Amino acid sequence: MLLFRDEEHAANWRRTKGVAQDGTMSLETGWRLAQLWYADKREPGWRRRTLEEAEAVFAELGLIDDFWRLRPAT
Numbered sequence: 706m707l708l709f710r711d712e713e714h715a716a717n718w719r720r721t722k723g724v725a726q727d728g729t730m731s732l733e734t735g736w737r738l739a740q741l742w743y744a745d746k747r748e749p750g751w752r753r754r755t756l757e758e759a760e761a762v763f764a765e766l767g768l769i770d771d772f773w774r775l776r777p778a779t
Contacts, residue, residue: 708732727772734766741765 709715719726730738741762745751754762756775763773771778 706735727770730766730768734768738762738766738768 707718709718715729718724760773760775763769
C-alpha cells in the first residue's frame, strides 16, 4: 500500500513509474474497508470470506472496477 498526499501526487508517481491507476482508494475508504474486513476476525466462528462475500464488501465501498474483481467475469 502506498499513500499519497493528493491525486496529483499519485498521478505524478504513476506517470514516472508507468503504473496504471487500478486499485486506488481514499484513506477514508481504506479505513472503512479495514473495519468491515476485520470486524469479526476475533469471533470464535470466524471463517475466511468466500470470493462472492469479499466482492460484496468491496462493492459496498464502491470498489467495483476490474481491479477489485476476484472471480473471472462471466
